[in-house]
Each structure stands twice: as structure tokens, then as C-alpha cells.
Amino acid sequence: MTPQGDKSAYTNKQKRMAEHIEKGYEKRGSSRKTAEKRAWATVNKVTGGGKKSGSGRGKAINKAPARKGGRKGGSR
DSSP: OOOTTOOTTSOHHHHHHHHHHHHHHHHTTOOHHHHHHHHHHHHHHHHOSSOOOSTTOOOOOOOHHHHHHHHSSSOO
16 A cells, blocks of 8 residues: 555556646646645546556546536536
């Protein structure tokens, strides 16, 4: 079991994804620390967490959490 905060269990794609999401949160005014936490929470929600070994364990990603941000707020 890896300690909390250890990102070695994530794929390079997940790490890149978190980086981009974090920049977006910072752009919208979140502090660096909060943006990082939110970004990893979003990556976990979208991809189901870090990489897991075993054949057939891959699952389709759920893009709903990533799309939600642009629609929050005003009436639609």
C-alpha cells in the first residue's frame, strides 16, 4: 500500500490530465493547494483512480465531472 499523496500509481496520462485541470482551477481563482486537491479529485472521479493491474480492468472514462464546470451557475 502506498502512502497518501503518492502519485506513482497514476499513469502519465492521468498526471497530465491533473496538471491541465489544476491550471484551469487556478485560472478561476482557486489557491494552488486547493486547485491541486480538486484536480486530483476530478481525475479520480473521471478515471476511477490510479492504474490497476490485471487483464480486462480497463474502464471507459466518465467525462461528466470535467464537463460540469462550464455549466455551473446561470440558468440553462
